[in-house]
Each structure stands twice: as C-alpha cells, then as structure tokens.
Amino acid sequence: MxxxxxxxxxxxxxxxxxxxxxxxxxxxxxxxxxxxxxxxxxxxxxxxxxxxxxxxxxxxxxxxxxxxxxxxxxxxxxxxxxxxxxxVKDLFGLTELEEQLRVHFGLKQVVIVPGDSDASPQVKKELGRAGASVLRKLVTENDVVAVTGGSTMAEVANHLTAAPAMKGIWFVPARGGLGESLEMQANTIASTMAKKTGARYRLLHVPDHLGEEAYQSLIQDTTISEIIQFIRQARMVIHGMGDAMVMARRRKVDRETTESLQREGALAEAFGYYFDRSGRMLHRMPTIGLRLEDIHGMDTVIGVAGGRSKGEAIASVLKYGHEDVLVTDEAAAQEIIRTISSS
CATH class of the missing domain: 1.10.10.10 (Winged helix-like DNA-binding domain superfamily/Winged helix DNA-binding domain)
Known part of the structure; x- marks a missing residue:
C-alpha cells in the first residue's frame, strides 16, 4: 500500500x-x-x-x-x-513518526493524530476519540481501570460508547479531586466513562492535595481505606500529562515547594509526581489514590496528552519509562522528536 x-x-x-x-x-x-x-x-x-x-x-x-x-x-x-x-497516517507522514517514538521509548504502541491541540479544540476532541479507541481495544472482562482528571481525559470519556465487553469492568479515579471544575475531576470522568459504556464505577470523595496530618487521618478511615485498596487493584491506568509549573498552580502547591521544583528543573507532572528533563522523579504530592509502585505493577499504562506546549513534558514522563501506550498529536510528537535530537 x-x-x-x-x-x-x-x-x-x-x-x-x-x-x-x-x-x-x-x-x-x-x-x-x-x-x-x-x-x-x-x-x-x-x-x-x-x-x-x-x-x-x-x-x-x-x-x-x-x-x-x-x-x-x-x-x-x-x-x-x-x-x-x-x-491517511501514511498520507500525513504519521506512521513513521509513530514508529520512531515507539522504538526510542520502548513503547508497545504510539498513536498520533494530525494537528495541534493547543491551536484547535477539534484536535483535542480527536485526541480523546483516539484515546477512547485504544482503551476499548485493550480492556478485558472485569478489569479495574483507573483514570486521572483533566480536559483531555474528559474528551476520552466523551468519546466512549457502550460495548458488551466493557459491561463487567470498573472505572475508578486514580486520585482525589483537584478542587477544579467538577467536569474535569477524576471522579466525574470515571463515572462518565462507566455510564457511557454500561460499566460500573466507584468514587473517592477526598481532596487531592492534603497536609501530612490530614493524609494520615484519612487513610485510617475504614470506608476510604477500602476504596483505596479497590483502586490499587487496577490493572490499567489511563492518564494525562502536564507541564510541572502549570500543574503546581492548579494543585495550589505552596510557594516553597514550587520554588524547590523550579530549582531542581521540574518539567512534567503525572499522577501527582513531578519529573525533570531526564525523567527523574523529583517530588511526590501526599495524595490519596494510586502510588507510583501501583503503577509500576500494572499491565497497561496509557498516557494521553497533546499540544506543542506539552512536548517536552511528555518526553520527560516517557523517559521515566513506565508508559506502555502513548496517544498524542502531531505537534507534540514533533516537539518530542526535537527534544530527543537536542539532548
């Protein structure tokens, strides 16, 4: 062909x-x-x-x-x-770009959609559609699927549809709420995914950003502890990736920690963890939900993020080395390649 x-x-x-x-x-x-x-x-x-x-x-x-x-x-x-x-992927020159990223980062699959999410809401919708398609193909009966929050994950949820194979699975939030708009929170996205597919869901009604004392108190609560254990049974996680400083502001990280992250060269955030350019984990927020060790033990980790502005951040998370599938857009992919070439 x-x-x-x-x-x-x-x-x-x-x-x-x-x-x-x-x-x-x-x-x-x-x-x-x-x-x-x-x-x-x-x-x-x-x-x-x-x-x-x-x-x-x-x-x-x-x-x-x-x-x-x-x-x-x-x-x-x-x-x-x-x-x-x-x-069409060949026509737009995306097949070769997908394979280049897959080989370089040792991924099982890379899916690239044409365009730039930063410049076009339609491209972000297509990113969501592609993420939903990957998720549908990879889930198996009775899976527990953890999902994070954010606008890209909301688009993934919007493009899911009912399927017999998905009725037995559970959608759960990977972590608590960010205090942002309700439709962007992991709880809302998990419930939307379940309703769209005919699956089941469980929610985690706790704030995402906690002080150490509040964190220790909440994890001892029997109800919350039981839900956390259920979430940590997840075989698959689908998540977004963000710029470290943008996410620090969204999560209302204190000034001292933010300045420390800047000094250490924090570039990316995923799951509440901050990474530098080389993929080294710099900081962990005290959150209730999935831990990094839970993610390491999962069968499938799917990252969905796009936009030229996120290219370096995506590359940073990929260098950490625990992603299996990347769904991104053309502009971000080109920026990742530029980052690889200049390092």
Missing amino acids: REILDIQKQLLPDLMDTMKKRYTVLHHILVSGMIGRRTLAGMLNTTERVLRAEVDFLKEQGLVDVDASGIRISMAGRELLERIEPL
Missing part, C-alpha cells in the same frame, strides 16, 4: 491534495457530531462557498447527511474513515 501511495504522490499530487482535504472535512464532521456549515468553514479556515462544494460531494457519495440542523457523518462515512485510517 505504501509503495502505491508513493507512486500516487509523484504522479498525481493533485489527487493526494484533494484526498487530504476531503478526509479533513469528513473527519471534522465526525468529531463534531453535528455542525453547521459556517462553523465548519471557520474551523477549516476556508470559505462557505468552497466548503459547500466539498459537502455536496460528500453528500452525493452518501458519506454525510445534511438537514436544517446541520451536517452529520453517515454510517458509510464512519466506516470509510475507519478503513482508510492507515492510509
């Missing part, structure tokens, strides 16, 4: 450009669910007149449905996108 693609690129470059353009239109419609022509034109940075011609073509092919409410993808359109995904 790749050889044929290379020939087409040389002999029919206009055809490849058209294919890319129509794929991008169709894919934006898929991720949006239902969208108006004007909104879609704005997302694609094109005119409504140019877009109308593309949408009319896709409608004639039976790939989209158009009515007064807007444009939505048809079942035939969904099936086509699934079938051509490997071809």
Whole structure:
C-alpha cells in the first residue's frame, strides 16, 4: 500500500491534495457530531462557498447527511474513515513518526493524530476519540481501570460508547479531586466513562492535595481505606500529562515547594509526581489514590496528552519509562522528536 501511495504522490499530487482535504472535512464532521456549515468553514479556515462544494460531494457519495440542523457523518462515512485510517497516517507522514517514538521509548504502541491541540479544540476532541479507541481495544472482562482528571481525559470519556465487553469492568479515579471544575475531576470522568459504556464505577470523595496530618487521618478511615485498596487493584491506568509549573498552580502547591521544583528543573507532572528533563522523579504530592509502585505493577499504562506546549513534558514522563501506550498529536510528537535530537 505504501509503495502505491508513493507512486500516487509523484504522479498525481493533485489527487493526494484533494484526498487530504476531503478526509479533513469528513473527519471534522465526525468529531463534531453535528455542525453547521459556517462553523465548519471557520474551523477549516476556508470559505462557505468552497466548503459547500466539498459537502455536496460528500453528500452525493452518501458519506454525510445534511438537514436544517446541520451536517452529520453517515454510517458509510464512519466506516470509510475507519478503513482508510492507515492510509491517511501514511498520507500525513504519521506512521513513521509513530514508529520512531515507539522504538526510542520502548513503547508497545504510539498513536498520533494530525494537528495541534493547543491551536484547535477539534484536535483535542480527536485526541480523546483516539484515546477512547485504544482503551476499548485493550480492556478485558472485569478489569479495574483507573483514570486521572483533566480536559483531555474528559474528551476520552466523551468519546466512549457502550460495548458488551466493557459491561463487567470498573472505572475508578486514580486520585482525589483537584478542587477544579467538577467536569474535569477524576471522579466525574470515571463515572462518565462507566455510564457511557454500561460499566460500573466507584468514587473517592477526598481532596487531592492534603497536609501530612490530614493524609494520615484519612487513610485510617475504614470506608476510604477500602476504596483505596479497590483502586490499587487496577490493572490499567489511563492518564494525562502536564507541564510541572502549570500543574503546581492548579494543585495550589505552596510557594516553597514550587520554588524547590523550579530549582531542581521540574518539567512534567503525572499522577501527582513531578519529573525533570531526564525523567527523574523529583517530588511526590501526599495524595490519596494510586502510588507510583501501583503503577509500576500494572499491565497497561496509557498516557494521553497533546499540544506543542506539552512536548517536552511528555518526553520527560516517557523517559521515566513506565508508559506502555502513548496517544498524542502531531505537534507534540514533533516537539518530542526535537527534544530527543537536542539532548
């Protein structure tokens, strides 16, 4: 297939450009669910007149449905996108990038979506869709799956759908709440994932950031202790990754600790742990939930994060060496490669 693609690129470059353009239109419609022509034109940075011609073509092919409410993808359109995904990855040059990252970091799988989450909400939605797809393929009956909070994990939850294989599993929060908006908290995301898939869930109603005295008191509570033990049975965790200083502010880390993290070169945060450029763990927040040793013992660790601004942070967590699967976007992947090349 790749050889044929290379020939087409040389002999029919206009055809490849058209294919890319129509794929991008169709894919934006898929991720949006239902969208108006004007909104879609704005997302694609094109005119409504140019877009109308593309949408009319896709409608004639039976790939989209158009009515007064807007444009939505048809079942035939969904099936086509699934079938051509490997071809599209080659078309966008992502297959080679995926393999480069997989080999360098010793990962089982890397999935890269086109674009930059920092620049486009649609790319973040696609990141969520890709994360949901990986999760669906890897879970097995009666698994306990731990999930962290954050906007990317919320997108993963939004793109999960009911499946018979997922009914017996449990979703649990990897840790307590951040004190941020409710929809971004791990508890909310775990319950949303369960409701979307027909699975079960348990919640952990404790704050994420605790003083040592409060931490020791809470872990001795029988109810909380029982839930923590259940969470630590998780076979799989799906989590986000963030910039160390951004996450320190979100977690309301005290000034002394924040300054210490800066001095030591903290670059990334995941699970409440802070890592430097080389992947060395610098600091652990006293949180209730998963510990690093629990993560080390898991069968599958899935990291989902994107955006050029997070490239270095993602590379830092990958260097720690306990990820199995990475789901990211093109801009972050390119930044990770740049980080590798300059180190």
